[in-house]
Amino acid sequence: METLLAYLSLGVLLLFAIPSALLLCRDAQNRAPFGFVLAVAAALMTGGLSLVMLWMGLLGISFAPAAILIVLLGLMLPGIYLCWRQRPELIWAWPRGGQLFVFGLLVAIAAVILIDAALWPFFRDDAAAIYQPQAAQIAGLGGLIPLQGQNTLYEAYPMLIQLNYSFVYLASGWENDYLAKLISAILAVACLPAVFQPGKRIGGESAGWTAALLLGLMPTFGSWATAGYTDLPMALFLTLAVVFGIRLWDSARKTDALAFGIALGLAAWTKNNALIAMPAFGLWLLLALWRRRINWLHIVIAAIAALLIAAPGTCAIY
Known part of the structure; x- marks a missing residue:
């Protein structure tokens, strides 16, 4: 029964994240593409879940699945209300x-990835040796892992994925690797509609479908999408940052600046390697400022959003 409730809990969280994703993804005509909204909703769900657990841990509040759900669903209510008021399409x-054939092929690839992830426990190197044990330890402690003494290098990793895994363990009542792996697989699959967006912006819909197809057909993508690693979730967040960065250049909308900062913060909160990309995104903002595509307020909004997401966990670790 607990296992079923764990699956239902994640489904409800994803559903409740869609209104906020709609608000972030809509264009000047108040419309948002379906696939892109789902990708952003998956990012918001996993990011929000990990941040709620982080702050509960920092405040010394024991991890209880019901409490985590109530807090996160409560935080999502303003987005639901605004979506109801503003009615984005x-x-x-x-x-x-030919695009229909590509779409069918991508759906098949995504289905295979999700099914494969749900059928097997963690077995790949770091996933089995680092992320799964960390998640199990967090679930066992009912809180964050204390960093004491030596040999805490791996415990100092960004914790977005591990906290999501630990929530699954807590909600399931056992170390449910199958559902835990499904979370990282969903984030990996979300890269497909995410990468479609910059392709479409550069060369139209055909280029978007081509970009998604090239990613989906890469053997390394299919292999690592089911591994439970943090790399593809990080890639999703960085791709979303690219999408919202381009939208910010085109529109100078404050919502795009906010979404840009959120995506960067989530990337940094997922894997340290994301920090390598931050100077490039910073230069992009400065170029946009120099070309008068944006102003300083957009940069401030993006920076605050990124820091609010990435800084608390980083400060707690170091």
Whole structure:
């Protein structure tokens, strides 16, 4: 029964994250593409879940699945209310011709990845040796892992994925690797609609479908999407940062600056390697400022959003 409730809990969280994703993804015409919204909703769900658990741990509040759910769902209510008031339109147009074939192939690839992830426990190197044991320890402690003495290098990793895994263990009542792996697989699959967006912006829909197909057909993508690693979730957040960065250049909307900062913060909160990309994104903002595509307020909004997400966990670790 607990296992079923764990699956239902994640489904409800993803559903409740969609209104906030709609608000972030909508364009000047108040419309948002369906696939992109789902990708952003998955990012918001996993990011929000990990941050709620982080702050509960920092405040000394024991991890209880019901309490975590109540807090996170409560934080999502303003997005639901604003979405109800502003009524952004979720758009979907069935692809035609060759694009329909590509769409079907991508759906098949995504289905295989998700099914494979749900059928096997963790077994790949770092996932089995680092992330799974950390998640199990967090679930056992009912709180964050104390960093004391030596040999705490791995415990000092960013914790977005590990905290999501530990929530699954707590909600399931056992070390449910199958559902835990499904979380990272969902974030990996979300890279497909995410990478479609910059391709479409550069070369139209055909370029978008080509970009998604090239990613989906890469053997390394399919292999690592089911591994339970942090790399593809980090790649999703960085890709979303690229998308919102381009949108910010085009529109100078404060919502895009906010989403840009959120994506960067989530990337840094997922894997340290994301920090390597931060100077490039900073230069992008400065270029946009120099070309008068944005102003200082956009940079401040993005910086505050990124720091609010990434800084608390980093400060707690170091």
